[in-house]
Amino acid sequence: MQRKMSRPRAFDPDPDAPETCCDHPDCTLPAGYRAPRGRDNLRSYYWFCLQHVREYNAKWDYYRGMTPGQIENHLRADTSWQRPSWKLGNMGGAGRASFTVDDLHDPLDILKARRAHPSHEAPPRQHAPEPLRQPLALLDLGWPTTLDDVKSRYRALARRYHPDANKGDPRAEERFKTIGSAYATLRAHFTSTENTATAG
Numbered sequence: 770m771q772r773k774m775s776r777p778r779a780f781d782p783d784p785d786a787p788e789t790c791c792d793h794p795d796c797t798l799p800a801g802y803r804a805p806r807g808r809d810n811l812r813s814y815y816w817f818c819l820q821h822v823r824e825y826n827a828k829w830d831y832y833r834g835m836t837p838g839q840i841e842n843h844l845r846a847d848t849s850w851q852r853p854s855w856k857l858g859n860m861g862g863a864g865r866a867s868f869t870v871d872d873l874h875d876p877l878d879i880l881k882a883r884r885a886h887p888s889h890e891a892p893p894r895q896h897a898p899e900p901l902r903q904p905l906a907l908l909d910l911g912w913p914t915t916l917d918d919v920k921s922r923y924r925a926l927a928r929r930y931h932p933d934a935n936k937g938d939p940r941a942e943e944r945f946k947t948i949g950s951a952y953a954t955l956r957a958h959f960t961s962t963e964n965t966a967t968a969g
C-alpha cells in the first residue's frame with residue numbers, strides 16, 4: 770500500500786514550521802511539529818515541540834466531538850497538561866503514564882482476593898499457648914496435641930532417661946527431671962481445661 774507522502778513523517782521536524790515557540794501555553798521550546806486543530810479543521814494547525822505534539826496526538830480521541838474552539842479553550846485552560854494525571858490513551862512508546870492508586874495499594878491482588886473470598890482464608894497456624902511451648906519442645910511434641918499423646922511420650926522418654934536405666938549418668942538424670950517437669954506442666958494444662966474440652 771503506497772502512502773502518499775504529502776506530510777512529513779511523524780516525528781521529523783516540519784520544514785514549514787514557523788519560527789515560533791510551542792503552542793502549549795507553558796512551553797517555550799521551538800515549535801517544529803504541527804497538529805491539526807480538529808477533525809473538521811485539518812488545514813489549521815497547532816505548532817508544538819516534539820513532546821507536546823506527542824501528547825496532543827495521544828489525546829486526539831479525547832478531543833473528538835469538540836469543536837476546534839472548544840479544543841483550544843481546553844488547551845488554554847488545561848493546567849494539568851504536563852501531568853500524566855488524566856487519561857492519555859496509549860501514548861506511543863511512552864509506556865504507562867503513571868501508577869494507579871490500585872497498583873500501589875494491592876500489587877499482588879491480595880486484598881482483592883480476600884475481598885472476593887472472605888471465608889476462604891487459610892486457618893491461622895495454631896500456636897501452642899506460650900507457657901506450653903518449651904514443655905512441648907522438651908517432649909518433642911507438636912501442637913495441638915492430646916493428654917494421651919503427652920502421657921505416652923512422657924512414659925517413653927521417662928523410661929529412656931530414668932536414672933536406673935542410665936547408671937547414674939548425671940546428664941540423663943537432668944534430662945529425666947526436665948521431662949518430668951515438662952510433663953507436669955502439660956498435664957496441668959490439660960486437666961485444667963477438662964471442664965471445657967475433652968482431654969481425650
Ligand SMILES: [Zn+2]
Pocket residue numbers: 791792793796797798817818819820821
Ligand atoms: Zn512544548
